Amino acid sequence: xxxxxxxxxxxxxxxxxxxxxxxxxxRAGNLSSFSFAPTYQVQAYFxxxxxxxxxxxxxxxGVVVGRVAGxxxxxxxxxxxxxxxxxxxxxxxxxxxxSILTSGLLGEQYIGITPGGDDKMLAxxxxxxxxxxxxxxxxxxxxxxxxxxxxxGTAKGGQPAPAPATP
Amino acid sequence: xxxxxxxxALGGWIIDSIHRLGALARLLVxxxxxxxxxxxxxxxxxxxxxxxxxxxxxxIAVSGLFVGFVLGLQGYYTLNRYGSEEALGLLVALSLTxxxxxxxxxxxxxxxxxxxxxxxxxLMKAGEQLAAxxxxxxxxxxxxxxxxxxxxxxxxxxxxxxxSMVGIIGGWIVGVLLIGIDAGVFWSQMQGGVDIFKxxxxxxxxxxxxxxxxxxxxxxxxxxxxxTPEGVARATTRTxxxxxxxxxxxxxxxxxxxxxx
Numbered sequence: 001x002x003x004x005x006x007x008x009x010x011x012x013x014x015x016x017x018x019x020x021x022x023x024x025x026x027r028a029g030n031l032s033s034f035s036f037a038p039t040y041q042v043q044a045y046f047x048x049x050x051x052x053x054x055x056x057x058x059x060x061x062g063v064v065v066g067r068v069a070g071x072x073x074x075x076x077x078x079x080x081x082x083x084x085x086x087x088x089x090x091x092x093x094x095x096x097x098x099s100i101l102t103s104g105l106l107g108e109q110y111i112g113i114t115p116g117g118d119d120k121m122l123a124x125x126x127x128x129x130x131x132x133x134x135x136x137x138x139x140x141x142x143x144x145x146x147x148x149x150x151x152x153g154t155a156k157g158g159q160p161a162p163a164p165a166t167p
Numbered sequence: 168x169x170x171x172x173x174x175x176a177l178g179g180w181i182i183d184s185i186h187r188l189g190a191l192a193r194l195l196v197x198x199x200x201x202x203x204x205x206x207x208x209x210x211x212x213x214x215x216x217x218x219x220x221x222x223x224x225x226x227i228a229v230s231g232l233f234v235g236f237v238l239g240l241q242g243y244y245t246l247n248r249y250g251s252e253e254a255l256g257l258l259v260a261l262s263l264t265x266x267x268x269x270x271x272x273x274x275x276x277x278x279x280x281x282x283x284x285x286x287x288x289x290l291m292k293a294g295e296q297l298a299a300x301x302x303x304x305x306x307x308x309x310x311x312x313x314x315x316x317x318x319x320x321x322x323x324x325x326x327x328x329x330x331s332m333v334g335i336i337g338g339w340i341v342g343v344l345l346i347g348i349d350a351g352v353f354w355s356q357m358q359g360g361v362d363i364f365k366x367x368x369x370x371x372x373x374x375x376x377x378x379x380x381x382x383x384x385x386x387x388x389x390x391x392x393x394x395t396p397e398g399v400a401r402a403t404t405r406t407x408x409x410x411x412x413x414x415x416x417x418x419x420x421x422x423x424x425x426x427x428x
Contacts, residue, residue: 003210010213013221017325020332021371027354028260028335029363108359 038088040124041069044098044111045079050134052100052109058084060113065090068111084111086122093118099132109134191387197308198316198386204309205317211310215318219280219382223326226279227272231330234267235259235337242338243346252348256357259338264361264370268331270418273377276323277410281385284315285406288389289399312386319385323378324371331370369425373418380417381410 049071058066066086074081086092095116102109113128122128168176205212242258288311291297297307335357342348361367385406392402 006214006217007210009221010217013216013224013322014325016224017328020325020328021367023332024264024328024335024361024367025363028264028331028357029361029367030358 039066039085040088040122042084042086042122042124042126042128044082044084044128044131045074045077046082046100046131046133047079048133048136049080049082050100050102050109050136052082052111052134056108056110058086058111058113060090060092060115065113082111084128091121092116094120094122094126095130096122096128097130097132098128100134102135190391191383194312194387194390195383198312198383201306201309201313202317204306204313208314211314212317212321215314216322219284219315219318220322220325223276223279223322224329226275227326227330228333230271230275231263231268231333232337234271234330235263235334235339236341238262238267238334239338239341239346243342243348252342252346253352254356254360255342255348256335256338256353257360259342260335260357260361261366263331263334263338264366266418266422268327268334269370269374269377270414272327272330272374273323273381273414274411276319276326276378277381277385277407277414280319280322281381281406281410282403284319284382284385285389285392285403286399288312288315288386289392289394289402292389292392293394293396293399295394312390315386316379316382319382320375320378323381324374327374327377328371372425373421376417376421377414380413384410384413 052068052071054068054071056068057064058068066084068082069085070083072081072083073079084098092113093116095118097114097116099112099114100109101112116130238259239255242255242262243252246252246254246258288297291311297311300307300310339350339353343350343353388402388406388409389399392398
């Protein structure tokens with residue numbers, strides 16, 4: 001086979017490899033969810049992060065508006081500090097609240113932002129004041145158990161214990 | 168066999184193994200030192216990529232397709248028990264990019280390309296072509312081994328990527344077209360779960376290292392084959408056996424290194 005022909009087939013082979021990699025990155029992987037839009041950073045303090053990870057999505061009304069840029073521990077306040085990378089095109093009032101939510105029953109954790117009513121907007125390096133920690137399943141179960149035990153204690157005197165109210 | 172002889176046989180085997188390992192490392196150093204030749208004459212490397220890569224493409228693509236089919240069926244069977252068939256795309260993509268793509272491709276590569284490299288070099292040696300090259304002041308390491316080594320190292324990651332891609336398409340054919348999982352959920356679960364650095368890029372690194380290892384072993388076996396028909400046959404067998412074992416061992420090591428934070 002001549003040199004040109006070999007080169008052509010090798011070029012085609014390498015091209016196929018590149019197509020395969022692009023396919024894996026874009027179609028199967030999460031490259032398409034990488035955003036290169038300009039961002040601004042905002043801090044939020046949480047009592048408990050649960051299983052929140054770096055690069056977890058930040059959503060508002062279910063739309064991804066940013067990503068978790070960093071997670072640290074503030075030794076002055078004894079709270080976890082989360083740095084959020086919010087896209088510049090989305091602005092939120094400065095009294096917006098951030099809560100750690102779970103998508104689905106066992107899904108990944110993300111930060112949900114509920115907009116407030118202030119005229120001022122969150123700026124670079126500002127802090128979100130109102131936060132809600134992650135719900136830890138064990139805490140929820142122990143709360144439920146204690147409250148149903150309390151109810152059982154007060155409902156003495158022959159009456160059957162009322163069914164525990166579901167929250 | 169008397170116990171003394173058994174112990175002596177064990178010791179001889181260990182010393183022989185260490186000897187071969189040392190010879191393998193020396194060959195690697197020699198090839199690495201002569202790798203400048205690959206840059207000066209890229210035509211030789213491209214010829215080998217054609218020989219090693221293009222000719223292996225069909226078997227890799229067909230195997231990938233069928234591995235994807237089987238992953239789709241088996242994964243559906245398991246996931247269906249937990250009522251989470253939508254995760255089938257994620258399961259297929261993760262198992263292919265992280266594990267099956269590089270490993271199965273490397274095993275097929277050892278069987279398809281490794282054996283032909285060993286046999287080729289072994290026959291060159293048996294026909295005294297390598298000796299003739301040296302007489303003509305052509306360094307056979309630079310002229311024969313270096314282009315083949317880099318050709319294999321370039322072809323292997325490409326083949327593994329093609330394998331993974333075709334496998335995912337196979338999983339899609341079974342999952343979406345035959346079983347009827349929703350196509351949107353299939354792809355979005357996959358995109359949500361596959362990380363391009365942690366899964367895709369590490370799979371590519373794995374396949375590159377497998378390519379280096381398998382090609383080196385194939386060249387080593389051919390280079391050190393006894394120049395007889397029987398010697399070449401033995402060397403070819405050894406390429407497949409030790410190539411496969413090294414790939415599986417390296418796979419464990421690399422997985423432990425990469426995926427265990």
